[in-house]
Amino acid sequence: AQRVTQPEKLLSVFKGAPVELKCNYSYSGSPELFWYVQYSRQRLQLLLRHISRESIKGFTADLNKGETSFHLKKPFAQEEDSAMYYCALLHGSSNTGKLIFGQGTTLQVKP
Amino acid sequence: EAGVVQSPRYKIIEKKQPVAFWCNPISGHNTLYWYLQNLGQGPELLIRYENEEAVDDSQLPKDRFSAERLKGVDSTLKIQPAELGDSAVYLCASSFGTSGRAGSNTGELFFGEGSRLTVL
Numbered sequence: 439a440q441r442v443t444q445p446e447k448l449l450s451v452f453k454g455a456p457v458e459l460k461c462n463y464s465y466s467g468s469p470e471l472f473w474y475v476q477y478s479r480q481r482l483q484l485l486l487r488h489i490s491r492e493s494i495k496g497f498t499a500d501l502n503k504g505e506t507s508f509h510l511k512k513p514f515a516q517e518e519d520s521a522m523y524y525c526a527l528l529h530g531s532s533n534t535g536k537l538i539f540g541q542g543t544t545l546q547v548k549p
Numbered sequence: 550e551a552g553v554v555q556s557p558r559y560k561i562i563e564k565k566q567p568v569a570f571w572c573n574p575i576s577g578h579n580t581l582y583w584y585l586q587n588l589g590q591g592p593e594l595l596i597r598y599e600n601e602e603a604v605d606d607s608q609l610p611k612d613r614f615s616a617e618r619l620k621g622v623d624s625t626l627k628i629q630p631a632e633l634g635d636s637a638v639y640l641c642a643s644s645f646g647t648s649g650r651a652g653s654n655t656g657e658l659f660f661g662e663g664s665r666l667t668v669l
Contacts, residue, residue: 481663537656
């Protein structure tokens with residue numbers, strides 16, 4: 439069964455420190471993975487997708503099929519990065535467009 | 550652009566009462582989703598519409614939950630009767646197109662602010 443696991447409920451770092459939010463998935467096919475973010479008092483929104491291989495707000499994420507991981511990284515955390523981050527897997531076997539979300543990790547960047 | 554609009558933002562009811570949530574997606578988005586988000590959890594899909602057709606409602610508890618999208622635009626999610634365990638945030642999202650099609654915004658969902666339900 440498709441599953442997304444984010445092992446950390448809370449990640450707390452100091453400003454300027456590197457950040458890595460962990461995400462592991464379980465999926466038999468070719469996965470499409472995303473990171474969504476929810477800032478305080480804002481709606482859930484797409485941060486980045488692995489297909490694009492893009493860097494958004496300094497964040498990158500590399501798909502590692504061998505480790506079935508899609509960790510989100512940023513070399514120098516900023517206070518405005520504090521938010522809830524969700525890793526999501528697209529159930530793509532039947533063009534459903536169904537996203538399966540992990541439980542989320544709260545990133546707290548301290549000054 | 551207003552984005553996905555949901556109402557009400559907050560609702561407090563007593564158990565066994567009915568409740569309804571409304572969602573208006575982004576104009577032109579043919580796919581609409583209702584997600585359930587329990588406290589401390591990620592969103593879980595309840596139902597997905599392609600235009601007016603419910604194409605995935607496998608996670609919708611049909612004994613008490615119902616949804617409709619009659620004209621393929623806005624949608625209503627109803628719970629009757631509500632139970633204590635239904636307390637959660639109900640998220641609506643929309644997207645243009647579906648996955649697997651070249652050129653579609655695969656996996657990019659636009660979410661509303663959610664409707665927070667408290668059942669007493």
